[in-house]
Amino acid sequence: xxxxxxxxxxxxxxxxxxxxxxxxxxxxxxxxxxxxxxxxxxxxxxxxxxxxxxxxxxxxxxxxxxxxxxxxxxxxxxxxxxxxxxxxxxxxxxxxxxxxxxxxxxxxxxxxxxxxxxxxxxxxxxxxxxxxxxxxxxxxxxxxxxxxxxxxxxxxxxxxxxxxxxxxxxxxxxxxxxxxxxxxxxxxxxxxxxxxxxxxxxxxxxxxxxxxxxxxxxxxxxxxxxxxxxxxxxxxxxxxxxxxxxxxxxxxxxxxxxxxxxxxxxxxxxxxxxxxxxxxxxxxxxxxxxxxxxxxxxxxxxxxxxxxxxxxxxxxxxxxxxxxxxxxxxxxxxxxxxxxxxxxxxxxxxxxxxxxxxxxxxxxxxxxxxxxxxxxxxxxxxxxxxxxxxxxxxxxxxxxxxxxxxxxxxxxxxxxxxxxxxxxxxxxxxxxxxxxxxxxxxxxxxxxxxxxxxxxxxxxxxxxxxxxxxxxxxxxxxxxxxxxxxxxxxxxxxxxxxxxxxxxxxxxxxxxxxxxxxxxxxxxxxxxxxxxxxxxxxxxxxxxxxxxxxxxxxxxxxxxxxxxxxxxxxxxx
Amino acid sequence: xxxxxxxxxxxxxxxxxxxxxxxxxxxxxxxxxxxxxxxxxxxxxxxxxxxxxxxxxxxxxxxxxxxxxxxxxxxxxxxxxxxxxxxxxxxxxxxxxxxxxxxxxxxxxxxxxxxxxxxxxxxxxxxxxxxxxxxxxxxxxxxxxxxxxxxxxxxxxxxxxxxxxxxxxxxxxxxxxxxxxxxxxxxxxxxxxxxxxxxxxxxxxxxxxxxxxxxxxxxxxxxxxxxxxxxxxxxxxxxxxxxxxxxxxxxxxxxxxxxxxxxxxxxxxxxxxxxxxxxxxxxxxxxxxxxxxxxxxxxxxxxxxxxxxxxxxxxxxxxxxxxxx
Numbered sequence: 001x002x003x004x005x006x007x008x009x010x011x012x013x014x015x016x017x018x019x020x021x022x023x024x025x026x027x028x029x030x031x032x033x034x035x036x037x038x039x040x041x042x043x044x045x046x047x048x049x050x051x052x053x054x055x056x057x058x059x060x061x062x063x064x065x066x067x068x069x070x071x072x073x074x075x076x077x078x079x080x081x082x083x084x085x086x087x088x089x090x091x092x093x094x095x096x097x098x099x100x101x102x103x104x105x106x107x108x109x110x111x112x113x114x115x116x117x118x119x120x121x122x123x124x125x126x127x128x129x130x131x132x133x134x135x136x137x138x139x140x141x142x143x144x145x146x147x148x149x150x151x152x153x154x155x156x157x158x159x160x161x162x163x164x165x166x167x168x169x170x171x172x173x174x175x176x177x178x179x180x181x182x183x184x185x186x187x188x189x190x191x192x193x194x195x196x197x198x199x200x201x202x203x204x205x206x207x208x209x210x211x212x213x214x215x216x217x218x219x220x221x222x223x224x225x226x227x228x229x230x231x232x233x234x235x236x237x238x239x240x241x242x243x244x245x246x247x248x249x250x251x252x253x254x255x256x257x258x259x260x261x262x263x264x265x266x267x268x269x270x271x272x273x274x275x276x277x278x279x280x281x282x283x284x285x286x287x288x289x290x291x292x293x294x295x296x297x298x299x300x301x302x303x304x305x306x307x308x309x310x311x312x313x314x315x316x317x318x319x320x321x322x323x324x325x326x327x328x329x330x331x332x333x334x335x336x337x338x339x340x341x342x343x344x345x346x347x348x349x350x351x352x353x354x355x356x357x358x359x360x361x362x363x364x365x366x367x368x369x370x371x372x373x374x375x376x377x378x379x380x381x382x383x384x385x386x387x388x389x390x391x392x393x394x395x396x397x398x399x400x401x402x403x404x405x406x407x408x409x410x411x412x413x414x415x416x417x418x419x420x421x422x423x424x425x426x427x428x429x430x431x432x433x434x435x436x437x438x439x440x441x442x443x444x445x446x447x448x449x450x451x452x453x454x455x456x457x458x459x460x461x462x463x464x465x466x467x468x469x470x471x472x473x474x475x476x477x478x479x480x481x482x483x484x485x486x487x488x489x490x491x492x493x494x495x496x497x498x499x500x501x502x503x504x505x506x507x508x509x510x511x512x513x514x515x516x517x518x519x520x521x522x523x524x525x526x527x528x529x530x531x532x533x534x535x536x537x538x539x540x541x542x543x544x545x546x547x548x549x550x551x552x553x554x555x556x557x558x559x560x561x562x563x564x565x566x567x568x569x570x571x572x573x
Numbered sequence: 574x575x576x577x578x579x580x581x582x583x584x585x586x587x588x589x590x591x592x593x594x595x596x597x598x599x600x601x602x603x604x605x606x607x608x609x610x611x612x613x614x615x616x617x618x619x620x621x622x623x624x625x626x627x628x629x630x631x632x633x634x635x636x637x638x639x640x641x642x643x644x645x646x647x648x649x650x651x652x653x654x655x656x657x658x659x660x661x662x663x664x665x666x667x668x669x670x671x672x673x674x675x676x677x678x679x680x681x682x683x684x685x686x687x688x689x690x691x692x693x694x695x696x697x698x699x700x701x702x703x704x705x706x707x708x709x710x711x712x713x714x715x716x717x718x719x720x721x722x723x724x725x726x727x728x729x730x731x732x733x734x735x736x737x738x739x740x741x742x743x744x745x746x747x748x749x750x751x752x753x754x755x756x757x758x759x760x761x762x763x764x765x766x767x768x769x770x771x772x773x774x775x776x777x778x779x780x781x782x783x784x785x786x787x788x789x790x791x792x793x794x795x796x797x798x799x800x801x802x803x804x805x806x807x808x809x810x811x812x813x814x815x816x817x818x819x820x821x822x823x824x825x826x827x828x829x830x831x832x833x834x835x836x837x838x839x840x841x842x843x844x845x846x847x848x849x850x851x852x853x854x855x856x857x858x859x860x861x862x863x864x865x866x867x868x869x870x871x872x873x874x875x876x877x878x879x880x881x882x883x884x885x886x887x888x889x890x891x892x893x894x895x896x897x898x
Contacts, residue, residue: 057748065656072610072624073657157622157631165624168615219657239658240666240848242748263748268856269843276743276846279729448605448861451612467614479614487614 051572067225075167090201093554125252128227141207193506196472231563258566289539311469329392336385337436364469369514374525385436412443415464474504492529545571604861671849678772690784712778743846832880
């Protein structure tokens with residue numbers, strides 16, 4: 001009896017020692033070829049030849065909340081990444097910030113400039129997978145639901161009496177007349193002028209399906225998106241686990257999908273993603289990049305990865321109601337004193353050598369028309385910073401900080417607590433500005449408090465957060481910087497800027513509009529309502545056997561061209 | 574006995590009501606279900622206000638709590654702010670996932686812990702006892718995510734060496750798997766293996782210490798000495814007289830711990846990406862999804878109350894002294 005008891009013990013001991021030995025040795029026998037393929041570019045312009053079939057498993061950061069991407073409930077990337085493969089899109093943004101009229105016969109036509117009347121022609125071949133064509137009815141129903149109003153609903157919270165839950169009315173609220181010319185052609189009249197009309201009519205579900213759902217617009221698409229007008233169609237959603245799309249064999253586009261299925265596996269903890277890739281449980285990841293995660297993925301020999309710079313950019317917003325910050329001299333001193341290159345080198349260069357300072361707050365660097373403005377602030381210049389302060393009537397005190405009228409310049413810098421990168425950023429900026437005699441105090445709040453309570457109430461001095469660039473930069477920038485606008489947290493107001501912004505928002509020529517966008521930025525470099533820092537990186541990892549998968553660093557994301565995805569011929573063979 | 578059970582359940586009601594209000598108020602103050610919408614510059618303040626009104630976020634916390642409690646009394650747990658799914662569906666699914674994850678590991682941990690504890694006590698200060706003690710403390714003090722990480726790494730290495738996936742690191746099954754009953758079962762087991770081993774090692778480590786202490790206590794008691802003096806065989810002394818009595822303390826510990834595990838083995842669930850109770854609750858806390866958080870809390874609290882009660886009843890059943898007192 002004694003012996004039989006001891007043997008299992010020895011076995012157990014052996015197993016545990018093996019476990020520990022294995023764990024300790026985990027670093028030294030990694031593949032010698034690791035890191036070879038990391039900087040490979042995925043070029044999505046030329047479609048590589050694909051083999052038949054295959055299934056791609058994507059590690060989704062978040063589970064979708066439903067499928068109506070135009071409601072405030074479903075207005076997130078987790079939903080967009082799915083419906084981008086399913087719904088009707090008149091237009092999609094290309095990675096170069098251009099426009100691809102995927103669902104139209106051609107560019108929408110300007111019928112009249114005053115009043116502004118635009119005509120859209122839906123592609124003749126465009127159809128849902130249940131056989132019905134995509135018609136003006138689908139678009140009109142979509143528009144009607146967004147702008148549906150009921151006088152009985154008018155209240156303080158809902159001044160226009162909107163009936164449905166809609167995330168944004170921009171553009172739609174300017175429509176005064178929607179006219180169906182025929183099944184595939186419709187004309188829309190805008191008043192006031194809406195210059196970003198080219199971006200309208202995306203994420204459109206089938207009208208007939210939505211009408212048949214008891215929940216209607218708000219909740220009718222909670223569990224099922226209905227028929228597909230995209231390259232894939234909805235197959236199954238196992239809540240908490242995965243969502244599966246399958247090939248839409250009736251897809252009318254030029255490039256036919258070859259993958260049998262795209263599976264979204266829900267992996268909210270990005271730390272689980274590298275192991276899942278390594279163990280062949282997922283094929284594609286697109287997490288918020290973090291250094292150790294990027295390192296781990298770059299070690300994998302059968303995965304190629306790509307760092308891009310997306311439309312999201314970090315910046316410092318100045319509260320112009322603050323007694324010091326309302327003084328341009330102080331803002332100038334800060335712009336001269338913050339070493340943006342040093343911040344990029346410290347925090348972003350470890351991700352990619354291509355990381356760079358952003359010198360424009362209206363256009364992002366990979367966008368047509370981008371100019372590196374604010375020339376005088378591009379290189380850090382502590383001497384000029386101090387000069388600006390002196391010229392503004394400030395004098396340096398014994399403690400090394402500037403003061404005026406006995407009051408020392410002391411400002412709070414606030415960002416989202418718990419975000420390590422931003423916390424480090426705050427410390428760096430604090431140290432940099434201390435050198436030019438401006439005292440900063442770190443005053444971070446959880447993102448909830450910052451965005452819900454502090455920013456809208458103007459309870460900040462300098463705030464560090466992010467804005468998102470766009471293919472339609474003028475509309476976005478107008479929303480953020482125009483006098484009295486909801487998102488204008490720093491209370492910036494400049495009549496000249498407002499004039500240019502208004503002009504830009506009503507300029508129907510897209511080239512001229514980009515010039516005006518740049519002018520808007522130049523105007524703001526004079527006033528410095530904020531200071532752009534850098535664009536945030538994106539990170540895409542994809543197993544080598546897949547071809548034509550690449551990031552689209554506009555707001556579109558990597559799923560924009562899923563119809564050309566596939567497995568390589570070699571892998572399929 | 575019935576009176577005892579009813580009294581205990583009745584006394585737990587104020588605790589649950591108070592804790593649900595505290596959680597409601599804390600989550601309402603600390604997180605925001607509309608955070609993403611607020612960060613979107615295209616969403617106007619009117620849109621946000623409208624949405625706030627729709628979800629009732631603009632009302633005072635006490636009023637919101639009373640609304641919620643009124644629905645709960647009518648057996649309606651409401652719907653998630655995030656995806657409008659009925660809260661009950663979400664929690665039911667989460668419980669199922671957690672139960673599937675912890676049931677086997679708890680059973681295995683219990684059997685191993687009892688075996689190991691008894692062995693360590695009977696062979697006190699032997700090599701086996703020292704080794705058992707050593708590893709119990711190793712696993713007890715090891716952070717779960719670290720242990721899980723090591724096991725994942727070993728599992729993946731094993732797969733790579735074999736050229737075939739046996740162990741899986743995420744979820745409880747491969748999506749859209751088609752195959753025979755055996756394929757599906759093997760796939761499930763391959764997903765279950767690593768989380769089960771992780772949880773088993775961690776729980777076993779603690780429980781075996783309880784069992785060892787209880788057994789040592791019993792072995793030095795008078796009635797064991799009496800049994801030995803009567804000339805019973807050592808096997809009979811240990812199995813009949815000592816072992817049974819030494820199970821009593823562990824029973825209560827296990828019953829109470831199990832309630833805690835069902836409430837969410839949140840780290841294990843996160844590392845292995847199982848959408849169980851802990852992860853459902855944690856995700857809801859982060860998103861400010863109050864209906865889900867508070868309902869989850871109340872149900873977890875009720876499970877804890879019930880399991881504590883079961884522990885007490887078991888104690889009485891196992892120990893006649895308590896029953897008759």
